[in-house]
Amino acid sequence: MPHYPLKKRHLPVNTPLVDRLPPELRVQRRRLRACHECDWVSALPPLKSGEKASCPRCSHVLVKRNRFPAQRSMALALASLIALLIAVSFPFISFNVGGVGNRIELSQTATTLIAFHQPIVAIAVIMTIIVLPAVYLVGVIWLQYGLLRGKHMSFSRDIARSLAHLTPWMMADVFIIGALVSLIKIAGMAHIELGISFWSFCMFAVLLLKTSQSLDADWMWFSLEGEPLAPEGTKTGTTGASQGVTGCPTCGLVNRLSPQGQNRCTRCHEKLHQRLPHSLQRTWALLFAATIMYIPANVYPIMTTTSLGHTTPSTIIGGVVQLLQMGSWPIAAVIFIASVIVPVGKLVALAWLCLVIKRSNELNAQSRTKLYRLTEFIGRWSMVDVFVVAILVALIRAGSLMSITPGPAALAFGAVVVFTMLAAITFDPRLIWDAPPTCSTRRETATKEPVDG
Template sequence: MPLKGISNITRQGVVISSEQIACECCDLTVEVSTLISGCKAHCPRCGHLLSSQTRNAFEKATAFAASALLFLILSLPYPFLAFQSQGREQQVSLLQSGYDLLVMGFPLLALLLFVFILLIPAFVLIAHLFILLPLLRDKAYSWSYGLARMLFTLHPWAMAEVFLIGVLVSLVKIAGMADLVIGMSFWAYLLFSLCLIITLSCVDRLQLWHALDIASLNQRKKREYQYGGAKEQGLQSCSCCGLIHEVNEKVCLRCSSSLHSRLPYSIQRTWAFLITGALFYIPANLYPIMHTRLLGADEPSTILGGVVTLWQHGSYPIAMVIFVASVLIPVAKMLVLFWLAYSIQAGHQKRVNERTWMYRMTELIGRWSMIDVFVVAVLVSLVQVGELVSIAPGIAANAFAGVVILTMLSALSFDPRLIWDNLNGTEMGTDAARLNEPSVG
């Protein structure tokens, strides 16, 4: 029987405290202790990663976040890339690329470029520093909880590494057209992206929320639970921080998020975003995603047409990257979400672990479809050499950006716990005592 108040267990002289949560994928109630460095805790029912611990995680994250911000600042004033053709040169910086798209009449692409590769990553890094620096001194403030809530909400939309891959694809596409010069800004942005990735990988969501509670001396009431889902025991977990509450509570006591035992209108919102995204996918493939004007002649290129062209020129790896990111992933993601939403409404009870895994993969890879949009943005800004050669975005660029955003929203609106709600008690497992302990390794 769980103890009331904070449960502290001394293990080899180290105080280990525990956190009660419900798995965000299958709703199983579990209790996760503060992990030893290098350990991970997985849900014993669906295998979802509940928590992980990196050695000196907060110290590393703070150092890399500060370094990432420095490299981001250095990447702004200097040339990012330069395009040289027959004595004429076109230089572009990160800020200039967004401005060029705005001037050419594509404000949506300019906004996405600025928000996804500069604004959100910068906010995420600053939020890490504001939260972690006090924690390193065993302090936490009331505003730290709200900042952490915003931080984890924006995580999926920080796409610096996706943009970087798009830049590399762009370089391959125009390598034969003229000489390319890589500027100082490119190397600074490369280092920024690497430091950002390391920062995000060091900070575990559950461990951060728990550390904030410990530093602010907030003792969370332990709930009595048995084997099974939280909902069937009259409990619910916060979708942001994971804290367990009674089912009649409306606001999270830790992060102030609205509480719901399941995401409100999850299936309806999933269908709405999904169907709209599928409709956008039609013009995204039928119309040109960019126009290449060479000596006055206009050569429109669709997504599939660009893949075929790269393949014919022998750029097989880049062609495969574009095909997977811009064709295979969006189609597979929409088909998987269609199947998951339908299977829930049809009351399917089989292959719940497989369907949960499919959802996790769909949520993870969806953002990489933005590569083609970033490729267009880079090429449009870089290749503008008067009447000699220039590249302009096509209307499919806006449509495809809409596909990526809508499918991401569809995945974020889907509640995977609904997959497990169709099961009855006997199909959930038999060894209650064992299954209520997360597997740690």
């Protein structure tokens, strides 16, 4: 990578090249982006630390700039990884009732489920709270270390491309909410002690969230692979589809689409599509599967509680009622919203978006895009109930005195969460904006100057 002058910025002499100047100051041309949510082509303005550039059509954030992104991301990732190592090395939670108690480690919340013939749920738990976050953090450290030393590490491009795909499936923050719900459920029945691992995992969840927010993908990709010129003749102020171009969903680069198909980004090699193929069909199929699985998720017990020899199965709604009877109104509200309102709301919202997609216009496309963003964001929080079951099954193991076993609804409800998340991912929000706009005269008559990358 060639050396770029500092242009009157007073920075330490040893500042790494990756952090000296933002991409806007390293090139003498406008950098174009095609919005991932509405396909509007626009040029990125010069950005300072803490600023962001949003799409002028749908307000989707295209780029968010951070100060010293490489150092920030690497420091947060290292701190997160250390917190995770502590969390898996010490006791997580212990309980005692009638002289009988149990103490568990974080990993046992998943491994105990295997003994109760729930291997799929166990894999989902261990992957979302430990494995995928650890892989993500190692990938961030690997990339930023290479950027800071000025020599890219092996497989940097493949690792950078995978980070965006891992983010939705990391659920450490959701697991913390599940742990708090579990503690409140059994607080009146047993004495609870929180281990070092619990507090370390809470810190890990916060640091992981900060790490993902600190990652400046635009700056990172520019430092890794530069930025090739946008296709010749690309115009701003119109859609990419009308020009035969599209923006890469991973690195943001505007690429020309070949009519032969099998298009890949010239910078990160991600697959490119003018619109996701069979988007509505795939979304409908996943919504149908989620709807089918939602029936046994509510009919069958999600866990069975044994107390003093008496066995009581509990469904999702039954658990909410039990919390209400205990006087835990806030926790009951959290479970009811996460396990009933969110899944049903997401199914209804995505189904409605699919139904009205051909009747969209520019007046209602903005509100429908906001609804899509909301459904995409809230879907993962339905995993709270699955995590509650995993924690209680591992912790409450005192034989006939008190024990909890998982029910068949745990797998069904986990499938509902996964299917709805996949449905949101396969739905292409650009379809919302594809219908002929009714109020586009102003945009169509605006100046559309050719931009040579």
